[in-house]
Amino acid sequence: MTDPHHTTFRNLLSLIRAAEPRVDTDLVTLAYETARQAHAGQKRISGEDYIVHPLNVAIYLAQLHYIDTSTIIAGLLHDVIEDTSYTIETLRKDFGDEIADIVMGVTVLEKLKYRGVERYLENLRKMFVAMAKDLRVIFIKFADRIDNLKTLHVWPHDKQLRIAQETVEIYAPIANRLGMGKIRGELEDLAFPYIDPDAYTWTKNLLLSIAPKREKYLDDVKDIMKKTMEKEKIKPVDIHGRAKHLFSLYRKLLRYDKDISRIYDIITMRVIVKNLADCYATMGIIHQRWRPLKGRIKDYIANPKPNGYQSLHTTVFCEKGEILEFQIRTKKMHEEAEFGVAAHWQYKERGEDGGDSATAKIDLDWIRELTRWHKRIHENEEQLQKMKLDVFQNRIFIFTPNGEIIDLPEDATPIDFAYHIHTEVGNHCTSAMVNDRLVPLDTKLKSGDIVEIITDKKRKTPSSDWLQFVKTTTARAHIKNQVKVHIVDWLKNIVPGEDKETKLRR
Numbered sequence: 001m002t003d004p005h006h007t008t009f010r011n012l013l014s015l016i017r018a019a020e021p022r023v024d025t026d027l028v029t030l031a032y033e034t035a036r037q038a039h040a041g042q043k044r045i046s047g048e049d050y051i052v053h054p055l056n057v058a059i060y061l062a063q064l065h066y067i068d069t070s071t072i073i074a075g076l077l078h079d080v081i082e083d084t085s086y087t088i089e090t091l092r093k094d095f096g097d098e099i100a101d102i103v104m105g106v107t108v109l110e111k112l113k114y115r116g117v118e119r120y121l122e123n124l125r126k127m128f129v130a131m132a133k134d135l136r137v138i139f140i141k142f143a144d145r146i147d148n149l150k151t152l153h154v155w156p157h158d159k160q161l162r163i164a165q166e167t168v169e170i171y172a173p174i175a176n177r178l179g180m181g182k183i184r185g186e187l188e189d190l191a192f193p194y195i196d197p198d199a200y201t202w203t204k205n206l207l208l209s210i211a212p213k214r215e216k217y218l219d220d221v222k223d224i225m226k227k228t229m230e231k232e233k234i235k236p237v238d239i240h241g242r243a244k245h246l247f248s249l250y251r252k253l254l255r256y257d258k259d260i261s262r263i264y265d266i267i268t269m270r271v272i273v274k275n276l277a278d279c280y281a282t283m284g285i286i287h288q289r290w291r292p293l294k295g296r297i298k299d300y301i302a303n304p305k306p307n308g309y310q311s312l313h314t315t316v317f318c319e320k321g322e323i324l325e326f327q328i329r330t331k332k333m334h335e336e337a338e339f340g341v342a343a344h345w346q347y348k349e350r351g352e353d354g355g356d357s358a359t360a361k362i363d364l365d366w367i368r369e370l371t372r373w374h375k376r377i378h379e380n381e382e383q384l385q386k387m388k389l390d391v392f393q394n395r396i397f398i399f400t401p402n403g404e405i406i407d408l409p410e411d412a413t414p415i416d417f418a419y420h421i422h423t424e425v426g427n428h429c430t431s432a433m434v435n436d437r438l439v440p441l442d443t444k445l446k447s448g449d450i451v452e453i454i455t456d457k458k459r460k461t462p463s464s465d466w467l468q469f470v471k472t473t474t475a476r477a478h479i480k481n482q483v484k485v486h487i488v489d490w491l492k493n494i495v496p497g498e499d500k501e502t503k504l505r506r
C-alpha cells in the first residue's frame, strides 16, 4: 500500500538529520510505520488522515529543538494508546520502557480537561508531577497542543473555548516558567482568536497599522548601528526588528488603558552579539548616539528574570526623535530565551550554607537543572537515566494555597516550605496543613501536596529540633541563625558585662 504521507515523513527525517545526526532514524521509521498502521482508517474531524497529527507533532518537536530518538518516537506514537488497539504492553515490547513511559505520561495528561477555576489547580498539579517524572512528556504536550490549536476551527464553539482557555491558563504559564518564550508566544497567539475574537482582531489591526512604517524605519536604524559598531570593532551576529506577540501585547495594552503611546516595546530592535563584553559595549554605543529614557535601562543579564531570561534593554530617543527599545544579548542568551534553555549560567555555584544572598539563585536552580539535562540529552543518551534520577526524582513540586508552585528537594518538610516562602514565616511557624489536614512539622512532603503554614507572631524563635529534619540549606541557615541570636540574648541576661559574642565564638 502506498503511503500518501510519505513525503511529509521524508521531510521529518531530513529535518532530524540536519539538526541531530545521532538520532536513530531506522527506529524512527519503524515508529512511523507502527503509528500509521495503528491509526489506519482513522480520520481527524477535518477529514484528514489521523496520522497527519502525530506527524505534525514530531515535526514541531524537531523544529523546537526537542530532538532525541525517544522524544521523536514518543511524539509519533503519542496517541496510539488512547485511540487505537495498540496496547501499552506491545509498545513496551517493541520500543522499550523509556518510550513507553513517555507515551503513558502523555496519555494520562490527555485526560485532563479544563473545567474552570476549581479544576485548575488540580490540572496544574498533575502537569508538574508529570513534568517531574520526565520533562519530555511536556515537550510532546506542547507540540500536540500547537497542532490541535492550528486545527481548532473545525470544532464546535464550546470545545474551542475550553482548549483555548486551558492553553492560556495552564500550558502557556508552564512554558513561561520553563523559559520557553517561543512556545509560550505561539500557544497564546493561536488561542487568542478563540478566547476573545474582537480583542484579537483589534490588536492584530493595531499592529498591522504600525508595522510597515516601522519596518522601513528599523532598516535605517539597523544600517546606522552596523556602521557604528564596525567603527568600534564590534561585530554583530544579527540585528533584527521584532514585533511583540499579539496576546502579550493585548495584555499589556489592558494594563496601560489601551494607550499605545505608552508602550515602547511593540516593535523593538534586537541586537545579537558574540559575548557578554560586547553586550555592554553595544549598550554604550547606543547611549553615545541616542539619549536613553530615564528608568528604562534594564540589566537582565546581571539580574535575570525569574524564568532565567537574560538581555540588556534600553529605550532611547532614536533617529528623528522616535522612541525605540533595544534588546541586546548574546547568541546563547537568545537561544535560551527562545527555546527554553533558560539557564542562569554565569552564577557561581551556591555556597555550602546558602544564606540569604543565595535565595534568589535557589529559585532558579531547578530550571537550570532541567535545561542542563535537556541539553545533555543530545550529548549522551546513556547518561539519561542517571540524569533523570539526579534532576527529577530529587525534586518535588509543592503548591501554596494560592496555587503557586514551589520546588523543594525530596523529603523536604513543611519547615523547608515555610522558609522558602519567607524567613519570617519559617521563624514564626507553629503548625502546618497538608491537603487540608494538620500534620507534624517533620512530615515528608510529596509532589502535588498543597501546603499551608500556620504562624504565630508570639513565637520568638524556631526550635533547634527542626535542624534534625530540615532538608534545605536555607532553612538550616535561618534556624541556626535564630537559635544563635537567642543564645546571645540569653547570655546577656545571665552574664552581664561580658563580651558574649567573643565568648560564644570560642
Ligand code: MN
Binding pocket: 053, 078, 079, 144
Ligand atoms: Mn494528540
